Amino acid sequence: MKLFAINTILLFSFLQGFAQGYDYEYYDEEEKRIAWYLTLRNDINPSDYILGTEMGLVNKKRNLAAFFTFDARPYRKGVLEYRGNNQFYQFREERYFLGVGAEYTKGFERLPLAGFVQLNGTYTFGKYGGTEMKPNQGWLVVPRFGVALDLKSHGWLKVGYSYLDTKTYRLEKHRLYIAISGFLTGN
């Protein structure tokens, strides 16, 4: 309890310090309205890890973004597939995702924070080591939502929830989403 109280005080001191001299408009009016940005993002749960990049255009006035994505599992994951009659196959799976998406961001008053909601349509595919057999592939819709910390108009740090079904047999789909973005133009 004591530790929780200390953590809360530290968090608010950090936010207060961060907000000092800060313009509470989520975006500066003088900035260009349309900007390119690049994101490094992670969808994590205890049994899987997906690393990806997102590149897109954001309309700062309307808080809307449209983007392309490429994600991959940065290692070969051991997966079990049931083939009937108590027979299982164990493969080492590589997994990739290519997609497009859109995001809406809503800034909170008097804090450098915003809420975000994102929909990411993506095509997933992969391969198994040592065999011609292929893992499941196809289209997915990945919803994500959470909070974004405005890094003084240089970009965002986002933390939230994502539902990512990799189509891998019996793999947990609920994930923690962590992403860091930076503007490439428009600042």
Add this chain to the structure above:
Amino acid sequence: MKQATLILFLFSILVFSCDDDCICDDGPFYADMKVKVTINDDNPDVFLTVFDGKMESQDTLIAEWVNESTVFYEMEAERYYSAVVVYQDGNRQITAIDGRKMRTNEDDCGCDYAEGMTLNLRLVNP
């Protein structure tokens, strides 16, 4: 000017001395292929099969009983190898498959050499 000449002289010595010392082999190149398997009470020894290419090719290179959790084989580079082990896990039968290409790389002299690789056939949840 004097300094530039000295640097050029030292650089040329470095370049030519490296070329003089380098004697590249044309290959073929060989390296260790590590195969990791699970050895436990249900599977004190397992039958390992290594194929040239993917397992569907059925081009068998090695087929033997193994009772150690890590085994090494010397293999030729720039070829794809796959390996299969069948485990018993209670009532379940698990066929573990893995495969990858053994690649070559270049050393500082620009000579090719084979890079070792690992096939992982360990049970993911034994």
